[in-house]
Amino acid sequence: MIATICRKAHFNAAHRLHNPKWSQEKNIAMFGKCNSPNYHGHNFDLEVRIRGEVDPDTGFVMDLAVLGDLIRAEVEERFDHKNLNEDCPEFADLLPTTEYFVKVIYDILKPKLAQGQLLHITLHETQKNSAEYGDW
Numbered sequence: 528m529i530a531t532i533c534r535k536a537h538f539n540a541a542h543r544l545h546n547p548k549w550s551q552e553k554n555i556a557m558f559g560k561c562n563s564p565n566y567h568g569h570n571f572d573l574e575v576r577i578r579g580e581v582d583p584d585t586g587f588v589m590d591l592a593v594l595g596d597l598i599r600a601e602v603e604e605r606f607d608h609k610n611l612n613e614d615c616p617e618f619a620d621l622l623p624t625t626e627y628f629v630k631v632i633y634d635i636l637k638p639k640l641a642q643g644q645l646l647h648i649t650l651h652e653t654q655k656n657s658a659e660y661g662d663w
C-alpha cells in the first residue's frame with residue numbers, strides 16, 4: 528500500500544528581492560517594497576510530504592518523529608532567524624524567492640530519504656503566498 532505523510536514546521540527568516548544584474552530603478556519596478564535595502568522578514572510555514580510504501584510491520588511510510596528531527600536539523604537549524612541573502616550560501620547566487628527557496632529545501636532533504644520515497648514540499652511565505660516543488 529502506498530500512502531503520503533505530512534510533517535509541518537515553522538521558522539522565521541529575512542530577505543531582500545534584488546537582482547544585481549538590474550538597475551536600482553528596474554529592481555524597484557519589479558520587486559517594489561520587497562527590494563527594500565534593509566531587508567524584511569517572513570514567518571515561513573513548511574509542509575514536507577513523503578509518499579511511499581507503508582511498512583507492514585510498523586504501519587509507517589516513515590516515522591513522523593524522525594522526519595521532524597530531520598527537518599529541524601537540516602532546515603530549521605540552517606534557516607531559522609537567518610538573513611537569507613547575507614547568511615545563507617544557498618542564496619549567494621540565487622534570488623531568495625519562495626519558488627527558489629522551496630527547491631533549495633527539496634534539494635537538502637531529498638538525499639536524506641530512503642530509496643523509492645517521493646518528496647513534495649510546500650512553503651508558505653505569508654498566509655497568502657506559497658510555492659510547491661517535488662516529485663509529484
Ligand SMILES: Nc1nc2c(c(=O)[nH]1)N=C([C@H](O)[C@H](O)COP(=O)(O)OP(=O)(O)OP(=O)(O)O)CN2
Binds near residue numbers: 544567625653655656
Ligand atoms: N512569485 C513570487 N512573488 C513574490 C514573492 C515570491 O517569493 N514569489 N515574494 C514577494 C515578497 O517576498 C513579499 O515580501 C511578499 O509580497 P506581498 O504579497 O506583496 O506581501 P504582503 O503580504 O504584504 O501582501 P499584501 O497584499 O500587500 O498584504 C513578493 N512577490
Ligand SMILES: [Zn+2]
Binds near residue numbers: 561567
Ligand atoms: Zn518577502
